[in-house]
Amino acid sequence: MSNRTVKYTTGEIGRIRIIRDFLPAPADLVPRDDNVKVTLSLSRRSLDFFKREAKKRHVPYQRMIRALVDSYAERQAAGRTK
Numbered sequence: 001m002s003n004r005t006v007k008y009t010t011g012e013i014g015r016i017r018i019i020r021d022f023l024p025a026p027a028d029l030v031p032r033d034d035n036v037k038v039t040l041s042l043s044r045r046s047l048d049f050f051k052r053e054a055k056k057r058h059v060p061y062q063r064m065i066r067a068l069v070d071s072y073a074e075r076q077a078a079g080r081t082k
Contacts, residue, residue, distance in 0.1 A: 035066075 047061075054061035 033070075 050061040050064050054064050057064075
């Protein structure tokens with residue numbers, strides 16, 4: 001960013017065009033899945049990997065593991081329908 005000072009003036013801005021709201025609602029941005037809590041034992045190596053990678057990306061490690069399992073399940077289900 002520059003350190004220049006912006007000077008505002010009074011008076012008319014000019015022709016204004018109003019556009020309709022095209023942005024989705026916040027709830028539509030992140031669809032909620034029906035999650036079920038489970039107990040899962042992972043190796044220390046796997047857990048450390050997910051924690052390390054999640055920290056780099058500033059996301060919860062559980063979300064990364066859930067995304068991995070979801071992706072695997074979707075690919076396996078798609079393979080069966082062929």
